[in-house]
Amino acid sequence: MLRLPPFSYHRPVSVAEATGLMSQYAEEAMYVAGGTDLIPNMKHRLFEPAHLIALKSVSELSGIREENGYLRIGAAETLAEVARHPGVQKLFPALSDAAGHVAGPQLRNAGTIGGNLCLDTRCTYYNQTSFWRGALGYCLKKDGTVCHVTNVGKKCVAAHSADTPPVLMTLGATITLAGPQRKRRVPIQDFFIADGICNTRRTPVEIVTEIRIPLSAANRRQAYAKLRQRKSIDFPLLTVAVSADVEGDGTVQSINGVVTALGARPRALSGWDDLAVGSTLDADMIEELAERAHQQCHPLENLIVDADWRRAMVPVYVKRVLEKLRTT
Numbered sequence: 001m002l003r004l005p006p007f008s009y010h011r012p013v014s015v016a017e018a019t020g021l022m023s024q025y026a027e028e029a030m031y032v033a034g035g036t037d038l039i040p041n042m043k044h045r046l047f048e049p050a051h052l053i054a055l056k057s058v059s060e061l062s063g064i065r066e067e068n069g070y071l072r073i074g075a076a077e078t079l080a081e082v083a084r085h086p087g088v089q090k091l092f093p094a095l096s097d098a099a100g101h102v103a104g105p106q107l108r109n110a111g112t113i114g115g116n117l118c119l120d121t122r123c124t125y126y127n128q129t130s131f132w133r134g135a136l137g138y139c140l141k142k143d144g145t146v147c148h149v150t151n152v153g154k155k156c157v158a159a160h161s162a163d164t165p166p167v168l169m170t171l172g173a174t175i176t177l178a179g180p181q182r183k184r185r186v187p188i189q190d191f192f193i194a195d196g197i198c199n200t201r202r203t204p205v206e207i208v209t210e211i212r213i214p215l216s217a218a219n220r221r222q223a224y225a226k227l228r229q230r231k232s233i234d235f236p237l238l239t240v241a242v243s244a245d246v247e248g249d250g251t252v253q254s255i256n257g258v259v260t261a262l263g264a265r266p267r268a269l270s271g272w273d274d275l276a277v278g279s280t281l282d283a284d285m286i287e288e289l290a291e292r293a294h295q296q297c298h299p300l301e302n303l304i305v306d307a308d309w310r311r312a313m314v315p316v317y318v319k320r321v322l323e324k325l326r327t328t
């Protein structure tokens, strides 16, 4: 049985109290929301914080409502709540779909959308017990000096493995971060960085308090698809999200796509507007967009499934998701 390392548990009720505690304990503390990712990682000794600062009782982090032209989702809302919320289902069905496909029901009842945004990257050589990792001499991301995926010591390329961020990116969402002194808003496309060791611009003291999605994005057609080993529980091997503005006669005004679970951050696909704007999304166009995505995606051997096969699945899933978008 894997045991948790010892820690003190704090349950603040406000952002000010939570960030105050984090400032006090600094490197010795971590935030915990649903704990569905952090707790297993602690059991694997990937993190051993002496203090856990729980976010579930922080009232500013709850609630899903329309506010000043945005749908505002509190970061501590569970994935289950996001998936079944009537406003999310009506305005942003792809987000409801993505949240409803994370892990399994128990984990969605505990895991939060804020935790999903801050999810640690994953890798075959990292999400293992300390004994397993030690037998291999550990790795660059934790306790070692070499990356076993690239065989050099320079960069961690562990995979961003969260389902909701690609959808949020196609919808132009913004993330609110609160520190002890100030609050700031970051467009989600600027939130992630290509560093598998720490793949967001959030500083350790900052809390993700809310996600804001412009209500204007509700007019866009949107769709999401996920490749995983089994139809439940498993993390994504590939996630594809798309959204498009389409005129009544079917002419595309704008289109964007985001893929993830390949590298350390979600990737916005480029060149789609050039291909599709002014045209209709017929079978030939879908084929061309899928081929453009294939050219841009080069997964590494960072997850348990063969990278060449995952690459071959990119156009397959892009086509599926575009077909879904065409018929929404």
Ligand SMILES: Cc1cc2nc3c(=O)[nH]c(=O)nc-3n(C[C@H](O)[C@H](O)[C@H](O)COP(=O)(O)OP(=O)(O)OC[C@H]3O[C@@H](n4cnc5c(N)ncnc54)[C@H](O)[C@@H]3O)c2cc1C
Pocket (backbone or CB within 6 Å): 030, 031, 032, 033, 034, 035, 036, 037, 038, 039, 040, 055, 075, 076, 079, 101, 102, 103, 104, 107, 110, 111, 112, 113, 114, 115, 116, 117, 118, 119, 120, 161, 162, 163, 164, 206, 207, 208, 209, 233, 234, 235, 236
């Ligand atoms: C078997 C299994 C399968 C899973 N499958 C999937 C899957 O298919 N897709 C997927 O996306 N995820 C999956 N997960 C991961 C996880 O359940 C979800 O990503 C979930 O949304 C994490 O949220 P949480 O609240 O539990 O995060 P926690 O575990 O509490 O925290 C995760 C990280 O985020 C930080 N954090 C949490 N909330 C905040 C906040 N508001 N501000 C700042 N930092 C914060 C924590 O400090 C920690 O570093 C799976 C997990 C398991 C165990």
Ligand code: SF4
Pocket (backbone or CB within 6 Å): 122, 123, 124, 125, 126, 139, 140, 141, 142, 146, 147, 148, 149, 150, 155, 156, 157, 158, 196, 302
């Ligand atoms: S990508 Fe390399 S450095 Fe990162 S977790 Fe995997 S083996 Fe470690």
